[in-house]
Amino acid sequence: MTQLTREERNIYLHDVALDEAVAAWQRDLEAAGLLRPLGIESLPLPAALGRVTAAPVWAKISSPHYHAAAMDGYAVRSEETRGATETAPLLLRLGDQAVPVDTGDPLPAGKNAVIMIEETQRVARDGAEWIEITAAAAPWSYVRPLGEDMVAGELVLPANHRLRPQDLAALAGCGHTDVAVFRRPRVAILPTGTELVAPGSPLKPGDIIDSNSLMLGAQAEEAGCVVTRLGIVADDYATLRDTVVAALAEHDLVAINAGSSAGSEDFTSRIVAELGKLSVHGIAIRPGHPVVLGTARGKALVGIPGYPVSAAVTFDLLVTPLLYRWQGLEPPVRPMVTATLTRKVLSPLGEDHFVRVTVGQVGERLVATPLAGGAGVLTSLVKADGVLTIPRFVEGHQPGEQVRIELLRPQHEIARNLVVIGSHDMTLDLLADRLRRRAGLTLASAHVGSLGGLLALQRDEAHLAGSHLLDEATGETNVTEIRRLLTAQGIASVLLGFVEREQGLIVPAGNPKRIHGLEDLLRDDVVFVNRQRGAGTRVLLDYALKQRGINPRKIAGYERQEYTHLAVAAAVKSGAADCGLGIVAAARALELDFIPLFHERYDLVIPRRYYDDALLAPLLALLRDPEDEFRAAVRALGGYTMPQIGQVLAEL
Secondary structure (H helix, E strand, O other), X not given: OOOOOHHHOOOOOOOEOHHHHHHHHHHHHHHOXXXXXXXXXXXXXXXXXXXXXXXXXXXXXXXXXXXXXXXXXXXXXXXXHOOOOOOOOEEEEEOOOEEEEOOOOEOOOOOOEEEEHHHEEEEEEOOEEEEEEOOOOOOOOOEEOOOOOEOOOOEEEOOOOEOOHHHHHHHHHOOOOEEEEEOOOEEEEEEEOOOEEOOOOOOOOOOEEOOHHHHHXXXXXXXXXXXXXXXXXXXXXXHHHHHHHHHHHHXXXXXXXXXXXXXOOOOHHHHHHHHEEEEEEOEOEEOOOOOEEEEEOOEEEEEEOOOHHHHHHHHHHHHHHHHHHOOOOOOOOOOEEEEEEOOOXXXXXXXXXXXXEEEEEEOOEEEEEEOOOOOOOHHHHHHOOEEEEEOOOOOEEOOOOEEEEEEOOOHHHHOOEEEEEEOOOOHHHHHHHHHHHHHOOEEEEEEOOHHHHHHHHHOOOOOEEEEOOEOOOOOOEOHHHHHHHOHHHOOOEEEEEEEEEEEEEEEOXXXXXXXXXXXXXXXXXXXXXXXXXXXXXXXXXXXXXXXXXOOHHHOOOOOOEEOOHHHHHHHHHHXXXXXXXXXXXXXXXXXOEEEEEEEEEEEEEEEHHHHOOHHHHHHHHHXXXXXXXXXXXXHHHOOEEOOOOOOEEEEO
């Protein structure tokens, strides 16, 4: 493997503003002839759906190309029907004055109207057949005249038009069998990195599953491109360069994934500079900082960062517009809405910051809740309803601020979001799945702890909250804090039974350090991982420590905080901690052992105004349905009972 000296490390050439970076790349694309559609091809109509017309399309023939009967009935001369009324019906001789026609038949010579068969009656008289009519026929009634739809020489479709099913029918109807369209861009996705392995491969520590090439390829396909997903290339300069050269020979754009930062094995910018023109290396955006843009051998060549969120953002922001332009199209414009921000967001000065958010309609407002912001948090892409863009010289936003959100989902779908902010529990994921399948509702959840959930209800930022706050003085669950934070603020609410669960210490499989209770947290060889302040689990722990006279400051790891039970389990699984307080289901999910310590209620807190709203009716019906499969799925997790599910425990 080629090694670089410290001096040869690939440092960013520039850290330029987004608009400057785009302008610089476009200048080089223009110089290479790459800011226009790539070429034209002719396709038979059945193969042209979704393609873009390369030139105006004119009607070859008129449609219809003859005068056609528009109804089943009789073709007549309008003039011969004058005077017919219900009281003075008129007779027309069949085969002469009235010629039978079916819908679509050519209008017989000399005829200029059609009388519907339902408005006639056949009559036999004087050895001949007649039809009796009771109303006159206006000229050209129930007739489709030649060219009614399209006239030969008329413009049917403009250039730069994406073909729809009805467009194909119109082209066929005016005499075309094929159509000239812009060629689809050919895009190669090249994943790089010695640490990458294909999906489904056996994993060892240090391996990273190549999910990015699947995602980036799908983004290009969604934009209308023909995509080649190349095999993984290890961190070897010569091999990577040769693979890029071969890909450039057959594709219009080559996207190298990973290898664009400043590390000793990040070769992308050097290869771009060696093969062509390096336009940009490093843009002042987050995520996506180390992107590479350039041209080589008359083709576009880009380096996409390796972290999944960075990869998705930079491809969508920088590459997708070019792919549409090559097809004679403008990129789709996503709708923008104004929403109330539920949590504080900090942004680094000097960088445009793209923050993924969930969005929901809570009362009269749209609310936006920021998702976990790490560049490697792939699930933030999955869960996001929209994007908040924070300009490069804005430090961030405070809770309650009105912000502009670019929607990633249609607004009518977002109106079906149930916003849940509060304590984490794995049953919420099961509830989300069941609600989606049963009622078409989306459970948009954010895990901020029980206290944070009640505060969100106080600010009218959620429809409901999951909570398990223990009152140390009374032993009650949730009621005391609901009264303090909601009732005292004039907010009526319903405390709804949901699940009861076991809380205890999650430890490695086999419990190698023989941890048996909270007293073991004081041992010098035991490292603990905690939940965040305000979490019901943290409150429960502190209460139990106080009862036992244990000083939390003497517990190694007490200050380390995680935001979900699964995150606690992951810390134990990885060896970063020896134990943490959590639920049975989280331990089982990662094949860890569990030491039960507490039994507690986990309730749902719902403001009265939303409890009575039709949006929540499917949720309440599901919880109260003893036959629904949700209950069996909860039991299968382990550590749960549901003696009061769906019951109103208190109205406050």
